[in-house]
Amino acid sequence: MTDQNVVRAERLDTATLSDALDRLGLNGQCQGIKPRSTAFRITGRAWTLLYGPAASPAGTVGDYIDDIEPGSVVVLDNGGRSDATVWGDILTEVASRRGVAGTVIDGVNRDVSLCLELGYPVYSRDSWMRTGKDRVQVEATGVPVNIGNVRVCPGDLIRGDADGVVVIAREHEEAVLEAAESIQESEDAIRTAVRNGMSLREARAQYRYHSLQTREK
Structure with missing residues (x-):
């Protein structure tokens, strides 16, 4: 069944949605989260994951991608860290093949060239090559997370374009x-x-x- 509110959001740019959020007194503009290409566009429901510093011995960075439904947006909260990536070329390839709508990261990613080649939208604070393995680990999935000073809950509506990313909480999306x-x-x-x-x-x-x-x- 088609999600009509995803279709409606896809017809609107982030600047217009940002103005609507301001009109309603809502916070949803993800500060500092930018597309790796200005050609990228993203619309879908949030699938959330929270990272934390690695323990000793370190936990996994996550083998979650096979469980994500097509059309979802992967939302990764790495606490804004710029020293350890949580998304790279293998995840990009699998997500693209599975029809995942895109990825939003409060942190950094690597392997930007494949994102560009496949046209797979990735939004993050920046890009860098250093792995997150043994530096971060999964704390929880399907929980509220923070992306650019915006609370994101599973199922919230995500819209991204050349200007950045906005989040529309499910309880406010109609308004x-x-x-x-x-x-x-x-x-x-x-x-x-x-x-x-x-x-x-x-x-x-x-x-x-x-x-x-x-x-x-």
Whole structure:
């Protein structure tokens, strides 16, 4: 069965969704999380994993990829660490083959060239080659995690594009999508009005551009 809210989110860019989150007073913009290619786009439901520092002896970095449903977004919380990667070429290849929608990491990944070659979307803080093996280990899966100062729960709606990643909590997604669609409609009307000869100042005033993202009271 098609997830209609995933379809709706896919039609909206992150800037519009960000404005909708602001209008509703919600936090969902993942600070510092960027695509490894500006061509990447990602939309789907979150599958979450939390990493922690490795014990002695070290635990595993995880053999989870075979369990993830097609269309899901892998969301990995590595605490923003920049010294140890938690995603590389084997995971990219398997995820791409399985139809996983993409990967979001609060931390770094490696093997960017294969992501680009396969067109598999990866969003992270940066890229570096140093492995996470014996440095980090899986603490838990299917739990709330933190990505760019945003709480992400399993099943939350994830949308990413060239500007970054937004997270829409399941309990708020209907309100956020409705607000974003309303904002998009107004911005499209402004573009149409300008193309038909109206000044931008007049078009923005008519369609309340400057208050589209203002928090509702």
